[in-house]
Amino acid sequence: MGCLGGGGGSGGNSGGTTDIAEEKAKKEQHKQIEKQLDKDRMNYKTTHRLLLLGAGESGKSTIVKQMRILHVNGFGTDEKRQKIEDIKKNIRDAILTITGAMSTLNPPISLENPRDQFRVDYIQDIASQADFDYPSEFYEHTEILWKDQGVVSCFERSNEYQLIDCAKYFLDKVHLIKMPDYTPSEQDILRCRVLTSGIFETKFSVDKVNFHMFDVGGQRDERRKWIQCFNDVTAIIFVTACSSYNLVLRKIQVRIGSRNPWNLLKYLEQRWLRTISVILFLNKQDLLKEKVKAGKSKIEDYSQIMPDIQPHMT
Numbered sequence: 001m002g003c004l005g006g007g008g009g010s011g012g013n014s015g016g017t018t019d020i021a022e023e024k025a026k027k028e029q030h031k032q033i034e035k036q037l038d039k040d041r042m043n044y045k046t047t048h049r050l051l052l053l054g055a056g057e058s059g060k061s062t063i064v065k066q067m068r069i070l071h072v073n074g075f076g077t078d079e080k081r082q083k084i085e086d087i088k089k090n091i092r093d094a095i096l097t098i099t100g101a102m103s104t105l106n107p108p109i110s111l112e113n114p115r116d117q118f119r120v121d122y123i124q125d126i127a128s129q130a131d132f133d134y135p136s137e138f139y140e141h142t143e144i145l146w147k148d149q150g151v152v153s154c155f156e157r158s159n160e161y162q163l164i165d166c167a168k169y170f171l172d173k174v175h176l177i178k179m180p181d182y183t184p185s186e187q188d189i190l191r192c193r194v195l196t197s198g199i200f201e202t203k204f205s206v207d208k209v210n211f212h213m214f215d216v217g218g219q220r221d222e223r224r225k226w227i228q229c230f231n232d233v234t235a236i237i238f239v240t241a242c243s244s245y246n247l248v249l250r251k252i253q254v255r256i257g258s259r260n261p262w263n264l265l266k267y268l269e270q271r272w273l274r275t276i277s278v279i280l281f282l283n284k285q286d287l288l289k290e291k292v293k294a295g296k297s298k299i300e301d302y303s304q305i306m307p308d309i310q311p312h313m314t
Contacts, residue, residue: 047210049232054239057165057193059283063239064202064215065190071204080184086194087170087177087184088134092127094167095142099123101161102154109157112149119145139178146171156294159246165287166191235277243287 052060068074075083099120102109111117119141127138145151155168169191176182184192200215 047212048234050213051233051236052215053236058239058241060215060239062190067204069186075189083184083189083192086192090166090193091170094171095123097163098154109150109154139174143174164193166193235279237279237281239281239283241284242282243284
């Protein structure tokens with residue numbers, strides 16, 4: 001009995017030692033978790049969260065790309081190659097839009113060389129197909145049409161219809177982009193236009209200060225997605241394209257508000273601007289400079305569109 005009792009006592013001590021070790025391990029684990037939570041809370045408090053808002057095509061995604069190039073690690077070779085299809089699509093959309101607008105403008109514009117009409121027909125009928133794979137003749141037709149004075153004249157009136165801002169940039173580079181070994185430059189990636197849908201977060205640091213920048217879709221139907229981003233936002237960077245003063249709005253009613261930054265500002269003012277700081281970012285100043293130098297669209301000619309801001313114009 002005594003021996004059995006002694007054995008039981010020894011087993012009891014062993015079990016107690018195990019329990020103590022497990023308890024100690026749990027306390028250490030809990031301590032490490034609390035330490036990590038404290039660190040995360042500190043990082044959260046010292047991180048500035050910036051929400052990019054603005055009308056569609058105001059250049060929000062371009063700002064995010066610039067932050068990646070300047071403060072992160074830019075774009076790797078694989079990422080650059082993945083953008084080739086988007087760049088090709090920009091070229092197709094540009095030449096398709098310009099040649100399609102020639103007959104719809106008032107007054108309409110004709111080709112300088114009518115014999116190239118078959119090239120326009122190719123662009124409108126063949127290149128417009130969803131499964132288009134960009135054969136060599138597409139680039140040939142595009143390059144020749146881009147040299148036609150009628151097409152150039154239509155491009156110069158692009159404020160009368162909807163055309164992507166990067167149209168001229170990529171149409172001027174077709175001879176490079178069509179090459180099999182083409183790899184986009186960082187400038188090409190900055191210029192590339194891709195419709196943003198959803199919410200994208202970019203993290204970067206400037207002088208040891210952490211930033212989280214949220215890029216959200218600017219279209220009206222994207223608003224329900226980015227409303228959730230207002231929690232604990234440090235500031236809103238409201239992006240507007242100052243070069244868009246002479247652009248027409250889309251004819252489809254649902255799209256008109258999405259292109260008008262003032263409508264979006266009024267929407268924000270009703271719900272959020274009373275508690276969150278706002279930074280107004282006037283984007284696309286290079287395009288504005290080109291328009292002013294061209295002298296074809298004077299800013300004062302469009303002041304009647306927004307009479308409320310006329311007293312502030314200089």
